[in-house]
Amino acid sequence: MPRKLIAALALIAAAALSATPSAAAAPERPFPPSAPAAQAAQAAADPHYEILVFSKTAGFRHSSIDDGLTALRELGTANNFTVDATEDAGAFTTAGLAPYEAVVFLSTTGDVLNDAQQTAFEQYINDGGGYVGVHAAADTEYDWPFYEGLAGALFQSHPAVQSATVQVEDRAHDATAHLDRAWQRTDEWYNYRTNPRASARVLASLDESSYSGGSMSGDHPIAWCKDYEGGRAFYTGGGHTDESYGQAEFRRHLLGGVRWAAGMTESDCRPETGYTSLFDGSGTSGWSQAGPGGFTLADDSLTSYGGLGMMWYTAKEFTGDYSVKLDWKMDDDSNSGVFLGFPASDDPWSAVNNGYEIQIDATDSPDRTTGSVYGFQAADIAARDAALNPPGEWNTYELRVTGERLEIFLNGRRINDFTNTDPARSLRQGHIGIQNHGDGDSVSFRNIRAKVLNAGPSAGEVKGVNGKCLDVDNSQTADGTKVQVWTCNGTAAQRWTVQGDGTVRALGKCLDVSGGGSADGTRIQLWTCNGTGSQSWQPQADGTVRNPQSGKCLDASGGTWNDGTPVHLWTCHTGPNQKWNLP
Structure with a gap:
């Protein structure tokens, strides 16, 4: 049989199954009951x-x-x-x-x-x-x-x-x-x-x-x-x-x-650089639960239970153009979604009523099933089915916002292209959340990350403990040059540019965790920019600056902070030597 034909026939069979009437219970939200699909079954064996x-x-x-x-x-x-x-x-x-x-x-x-x-x-x-x-x-x-x-x-x-x-x-x-x-x-x-x-x-x-x-x-x-x-x-x-x-x-x-x-499973294999981790499995710092139910944390994943509620990222409101990526998996016909563009609120219905939900649900109507902008626009169902992995396997969403345009990519394939025309809503300003829909709905999420697109850099001094500035030792530019705190003096060694890709740059090079390490005391240095997680930095609401790859913070070493005190990586504790004011 010609290559790829077997997989195509499997999809046709799945589509035929999805037309079968359902006796499934109505969802918690006041919308019509769902129709089943082959996606709702556990992952079947690959065709030969x-x-x-x-x-x-x-x-x-x-x-x-x-x-x-x-x-x-x-x-x-x-x-x-x-x-x-x-x-x-x-x-x-x-x-x-x-x-x-x-x-x-x-x-x-x-x-x-x-x-x-x-x-x-x-x-x-x-x-x-x-x-x-x-x-x-x-x-x-x-x-x-x-x-x-x-x-x-x-x-x-x-x-x-x-x-x-x-x-x-x-x-x-x-x-x-x-x-x-x-x-x-x-x-x-x-x-x-x-x-x-x-x-x-x-x-x-x-x-x-x-x-x-x-x-x-x-x-x-x-x-x-x-x-x-x-x-x-x-x-x-x-x-x-x-x-x-x-x-x-x-x-x-x-x-x-x-x-x-061999085309038996799908994945997003496009190159990826410049994303900042919002959730890497090490903890839920920066996230808050709104509404009943919640998420359990195990195997670096958040798995929903109960609800209707939502875990939302309180540490940052996204404005302008940005891309969010996350991995998700359902084990059966469950219901969940990802919210964008909603205001800060402890009421999960605020996200429903003011933002947009990108749906995860195997068996709902077209505008309320996986890949849809819930209640507004269905996905390209043929493209969605070709890109979708079945229950039990991981999928990756990219949700890309440019202006009021939202492009939804499933495992690297674009499956929806939606433009907001509602003046009361905006994709360009708001928070990100993941939904726990209700009892019996179990969907897992991991590796949630974001990237600011087309954002202009901000440049100036990075001020820390005792009002001292983050400083490149003697204005040197060699890879491995020491980064320290020093009395602010207005020189180029203290002029840092915070880029939209999460890097912090001076003298044409990047603030870098030596060797991509994660141990307390790992040296922070200047290094040629290379797009790795060791050069990604995320400002937190508490004033700390976190390296998402390690889960640790930029820290002025020791208990006294004189000119020349080196900075290093350390477990986050929000002490004065971990508080920084970025330009």
């Missing part, structure tokens, strides 16, 4: 598909290839896909690749395809095919620009095999949703010639301070995904060791990459 595993080597050959192939075959048996394996590049023809939903490059090395075979593979990707690169797939085809773009980055060097901390940045993708935010494992950790962050969604990165030999200046992606030239590309740097393929967490990571590349 085939993948090709290619492991030809023209350079170093990894002993783990055999273990990797065994693991993929066992995953296929358990998850309804068939694995064909080859080291014959002659398989790379239009006809030879046609049966496969994805092709796995399993630790290939060197030049493995000739010109005609490369052309056939390019066409396969252009036609919607999937690519999975494992470990030394990045040590392959250095002179083929298409492949470098597909893989995302190519190998440069590696230190000895050792344990390292993998920082999981995206826990909505099927390859990483099962992992904790920190994943400790042993492997051979590649350094790459370029950083893929600008062209791919980084799923996981290495904490270079947790091992020896990292050479990517503290921003070290190790797994990523991207849409590429019509197809899908997933890469993981793990898989050097034989033992990797016997590890349950790594196997599940590999399975998620295969499922996504």
Whole structure:
């Protein structure tokens, strides 16, 4: 059966099921009862598909290839896909690749395809095919620009095999949703010639301070995904060791990459930089509950219960243009939503009556189901269904406000485009909230983040304890220069620009947490701006300035604060040495 047709037939079947009348109970809100849909059922098994595993080597050959192939075959048996394996590049023809939903490059090395075979593979990707690169797939085809773009980055060097901390940045993708935010494992950790962050969604990165030999200046992606030239590309740097393929967490990571590349699950694989965390799972600072019920906090997620109520972000009112992203999951036919553009209030109905709700509900009417602007505009249902993961799997919303226009993206695909024309409401000013709809409605949220768009920077002094200014030591600009407090003197070393992307900049460089660390006392320094979480800062209502990645605050060290006192990272406590006035 031609590639992607199976998935299309599954969607047609789901649409047919959604026309069946319902005996479901009416929702708590005074709106018509819902009609069921296939989305309301628990996630079904994937339809059967085939993948090709290619492991030809023209350079170093990894002993783990055999273990990797065994693991993929066992995953296929358990998850309804068939694995064909080859080291014959002659398989790379239009006809030879046609049966496969994805092709796995399993630790290939060197030049493995000739010109005609490369052309056939390019066409396969252009036609919607999937690519999975494992470990030394990045040590392959250095002179083929298409492949470098597909893989995302190519190998440069590696230190000895050792344990390292993998920082999981995206826990909505099927390859990483099962992992904790920190994943400790042993492997051979590649350094790459370029950083893929600008062209791919980084799923996981290495904490270079947790091992020896990292050479990517503290921003070290190790797994990523991207849409590429019509197809899908997933890469993981793990898989050097034989033992990797016997590890349950790594196997599940590999399975998620295969499922996504084969089009069995959806995810937002667009590049992402400049977002500030509003909720990262470490706590609910800055959030307040309005109305009955609430949210439980577990596994870095907020899960709704009871209601009708709402958890809303009190620490900041969003004005102008902005983008909000968050991950959500329902386990059955539940009801929830995300609110934008409502005034500060402890009454959840204020958000309903004054703002806009982006709905999460599998079975309501079109203007009140997932992806709709509740009661105002339905989503493009065909686009929504093609992008939607079923109950039990994570989805990602992006809610992008430009002027009074609201674009809703589901797993990276735009499914709704709404413009507010009500003069009593405004998307450009208000708060963000997530709804707990009522008894029996259980929806989980995690990784809530926001980015100000097209906001002009504010520049001036950053004043802290005893009226002293945040200062770059001796106006130096080298990476790693000390940042300190000093008597305000009006020099360029004390002129900071607070950008809309959450960075705080002086002398052309960024305020940076050394090594992306999170321990109390971690050095704060000046560093080349790189878009990582170690350079994101979020002013709080209590006057502190928080680094969302670590959950800790900018702090003037010690108990006395003289000229030259360094600043560092410290657990937030709202003492005078953590209070800052930004320009």
